[in-house]
Amino acid sequence: MTQPSHQPPRLTGEALQAGYDTRRVLDGVDIAIEEGKLTVLLGPNGSGKSTLLKTLARTLTPSDGHVYLDGKDIHRSKTREVAKRLGILPQGPVAPEGLSVKQLVAMGRFPHQGLWQKNAQQDAEAIREAMTYTHVTEFAERNVDALSGGQRQRCWIAMVLAQQTDLILLDEPTTFLDLKVQVDLLELLSRLAHEKGRTLLLVLHDLNLAAAYADQLVMMCDGRIVTSGAPSEVFTAPNLKRVFDLDAHVIHDPESGSPICVPRKRNQPATESDVLALQRCAM
Ligand SMILES: Nc1ncnc2c1ncn2[C@@H]1O[C@H](COP(=O)(O)OP(=O)(O)OP(=O)(O)O)[C@@H](O)[C@H]1O
Numbered sequence: 439m440t441q442p443s444h445q446p447p448r449l450t451g452e453a454l455q456a457g458y459d460t461r462r463v464l465d466g467v468d469i470a471i472e473e474g475k476l477t478v479l480l481g482p483n484g485s486g487k488s489t490l491l492k493t494l495a496r497t498l499t500p501s502d503g504h505v506y507l508d509g510k511d512i513h514r515s516k517t518r519e520v521a522k523r524l525g526i527l528p529q530g531p532v533a534p535e536g537l538s539v540k541q542l543v544a545m546g547r548f549p550h551q552g553l554w555q556k557n558a559q560q561d562a563e564a565i566r567e568a569m570t571y572t573h574v575t576e577f578a579e580r581n582v583d584a585l586s587g588g589q590r591q592r593c594w595i596a597m598v599l600a601q602q603t604d605l606i607l608l609d610e611p612t613t614f615l616d617l618k619v620q621v622d623l624l625e626l627l628s629r630l631a632h633e634k635g636r637t638l639l640l641v642l643h644d645l646n647l648a649a650a651y652a653d654q655l656v657m658m659c660d661g662r663i664v665t666s667g668a669p670s671e672v673f674t675a676p677n678l679k680r681v682f683d684l685d686a687h688v689i690h691d692p693e694s695g696s697p698i699c700v701p702r703k704r705n706q707p708a709t710e711s712d713v714l715a716l717q718r719c720a721m
Contacts, residue, residue, distance in 0.1 A: 448471075449512075451506075453466055453467075453468060454490070464662075465661040466503075466662065467486075467490060467662065469490070469494070469666075472637070474632075475653040476631040476654075477638065477639045478642050478648040478652035478656070479639065480657050480658070481659055482681070485659050487609075487641045488529055491526070491641055492528070496513055508523070518549050521603070522549045525546070525599075526608075526609075527594055527595060527597075527609060529641075536583075538581060539581075542593055542596075543568055544565055545597055546564075546568065546596075546598060546599070546601040547564060547565065547600055550564075564600045567599075568600035572599065572623075572626075586614075590614075591612075592615075592619070603636075605636070605637045606637070607638075608638070608641070610641050611640060612644065620647060624651040627640070627651070640652075645673075649673045650669075650694065654667065655669050655672050655673060659680070659681050669697055673688060686700055687702060
């Protein structure tokens with residue numbers, strides 16, 4: 439895939455407070471996304487991962503604090519200027535009705551197309567590459583809304599890749615994908631970071647895939663960052679308990695050394711209310 443032409447971007451958030459109407463979600467978040475690395479945000483449902491991603495990507499304005507992209511306040515920067523540096527795939531995107539896959543992927547090129555300035559050849563090449571990388575070329579002419587959840591997800595990722603930004607933020611990109619495709623996607627994203635120098639920030643729910651592919655893990659709970667660092671440092675049983683309230687053993691993959699969490703079976707005897715709940719399910 440074409441090499442980005444700029445220096446790797448530096449994205450930082452300082453003392454971020456953000457939320458929705460009167461509801462505060464982020465409560466004083468400081469974060470620096472490492473350049474040319476793959477960083478994964480982990481945390482339980484509702485802990486503020488998407489809110490942080492949106493705030494860093496400029497789609498949500500913080501009530502306090504700042505986000506800096508290459509030293510410049512992102513919320514004071516122009517949309518097109520930011521879109522040339524940063525691409526985001528939000529959670530559960532919806533395509534306009536009747537759009538073909540190729541048209542969707544082509545939407546990723548908008549920051550590169552001025553009113554008077556178009557580079558059709560460069561656009562076509564970026565679209566072709568992104569579709570090849572995500573294995574959606576065979577669907578090119580089909581309507582996005584006629585694809586399966588996993589096929590559609592790959593098309594959205596192709597759109598973000600076609601944008602050819604140095605910084606890529608993806609909110610739960612592996613949703614709907616079967617395990618093999620999840621692994622393929624994470625391999626691709628990892629290559630983009632390590633071979634092409636792109637900076638990636640992902641929200642993932644699969645703890646073991648996150649630990650296997652992330653260079654950096656950022657663990658969140660209740661709108662705050664609890665801990666962050668290399669998986670070998672922070673993917674520990676005490677941290678999993680602290681962040682997810684999960685009782686688990688952490689073992690290590692004999693080949694790669696990556697930490698793996700194995701939830702501990704409780705083996706508790708069924709209570710009266712468990713039996714009643716099972717009976718209700720059987721009715
Ligand atoms: N548009 C919104 N309006 C109001 N509240 C919202 C909105 N989006 C999220 N929230 C609330 O903000 C809190 C944090 O949500 P957020 O989506 O950031 O969490 P998350 O960690 O990404 O969760 P999940 O893993 O379930 O996707 C939650 O309590 C959620 O209900």
